[in-house]
Amino acid sequence: MRLTTKGRFAVTAMIDLGLRQSAGPVTLAAISQHQQISLSYLEQLFGKLRRNALVESTRGPGGGYTLARSPADITVAEINPHVIALRDEFCVPRDDKRFHVLHADGARFVRDTPRRYDVLLVDGYDYDGMPESLASQAFYDDCHQALSADGLMAVNLHIERWNLQPGVYTLDGQISQPDGLRYLARVERLAVVEVLPTEVRSAVIRVQVPPDAAAAGSHPIQFDVRSTGEDVSQVKEKAAFLIPR
Helix, strand or coil: CCCCHHHHHHHHHHHHHHHHHHHCCECHHHHHHHHCCCHHHHHHHHHHHHHCCCEEEECCCCCEEEECCCCCCEEEEECCHHHHHCCCCCCCCCCCCCEEEEECCHHHHHHHCCCCEEEEEECCCECCECCHHHCCHHHHHHHHHHEEEEEEEEECCCCCCCCCCCEEEEEEEEECCCCCCCCCCCCCCCCEEEECCCCCCCCCCCCCCCCCCCCCEEEEEEEEEEEECCCCCEEEEEEEEEECC
């Protein structure tokens, strides 16, 4: 599962809001400056967030936005100390009682944590792709154990060396039939995308498994995505599907 650009910006903005609202409502202009997100884009996002009761707005002097619910306790596990040292460059707030960054191996952290989390976000890859420790069945099993009963996990899957030349492509895909799943819905045909020079595009792949189709836990799956047309290009990416307990 990969967050869309709009979803990623919405999550980033809400985290910023939760970390800064202790002093009062936060303006969209402040979030725009902190996160380098267009103010007009934030206005559209927060309109939808407010209609879905995720944020509340206060008008007048000193007004702005606050989270509709209590802010979360956020823990970040980062293995590279040089990345942590650059937190100011990425506008990452200082540690406090609601937010803290650990210098730790993410796979070991998930394996050893006694806590249960409502949300796990996995965004662990570099120029060489996703490390093996974050792509193994054991890692996904540990993530499943670390989630609460109604927990949600989002993974930024990195597909290495799929370089499409500039042009317009129709992407199609399917998922291999994994062991333990009696039925897995075929991936719907993906939208036509236009790739511009030096551009990075994201494609959303939606997977649905009927209730009681498999036992609770993580099940290995493999995405098979390809472009159609005269110049066919194909890529495969392994992941896992989590069945709630």
